[in-house]
Amino acid sequence: MPELPEVETVRTGLQKLIIGKTIHAATHDTVRSFPNSPEDAASYMIGASVDSIRRRGKALIIALSSGYSLVVHLKMTGQLVYVGDVRFGAGHPSDSLVGTLPDKSTRVTIEFSDGTKLYFNDQRKFGWMRLMPSVQVADLPFMQRLGPEPLEESFTVADFHERLSRRPRSNIKAVLLDQTVIAGVGNIYADESLWGARIHPKRLTGTLTKSEKELLYKEVRFVMNLSIEKGGSSNQTYVNAEGKKGSYMDFARVFRRENQLCQRCGTVIEKIRVAGRGTHICPTCQQE
């Protein structure tokens, strides 16, 4: 569920909260949280401070002063939540969370030298965090295969055309969800952008007109930028680094709005299944 806008919101939150802090202790559950990491991952973190936090697609890269980085993928239900210290007094952004974490979904706890903590929680355990030398992060197979960042200036409509043209016989929704085509689009923003471009998610990419693809390119960027502005979407478990929900769902046009009326034409929004996922469409605006 955390897609590009949610992960970006977590990134900017952590940027404000943990840069420069020194790791004092770290605990984690068994191998699941740290696949392929040094067995004593915690000992590689202690004493290091947080240098920078980057995002690539839906992944976060927390670079430490020791030359190691924590690479995190939240998958469906992962959360990275920072909790202050009660000694900081009232007004700290995540005061309300003091005492509520860790809970049974907590997989990793990182404690900073000022007593504040960063929790990696994941109800469904699909997410992962791994520790590796920073110079090797770019060599991770999934990083190498990742498509371009849709919000970067360098990602042009021509790139979008070219990338879609490689998958002419797939339906457009499956292509939007494919991280090797474009990085960061998930189920929410695929549905939202297809509605915006009036394209049925089952349309084969090869049948899209040039103007439809141009519109879709704009819509993908529009919904992602709007969502970042709104702090992301929280339809179930997503929260930002301060444990707060995002408000994009208040603005969503079709996602999770089945049985409500299309704001463009008044038709009842339907939920169907495309590419194995729940998919929301306006059957009038989006003709197959």
Added chain:
DNA sequence: CACTTGACCTGTCCGC
């Protein structure tokens, strides 16, 4: 090779 489906998990919701 291109493309689709199933598995990984756990909590929630729905119908009986």
Added chain:
DNA sequence: TGCGGACAGGTCAAGT
């Protein structure tokens, strides 16, 4: 109220 089953949807492995 309890219980089985469908569902949620990111990614990769396995299947067609």
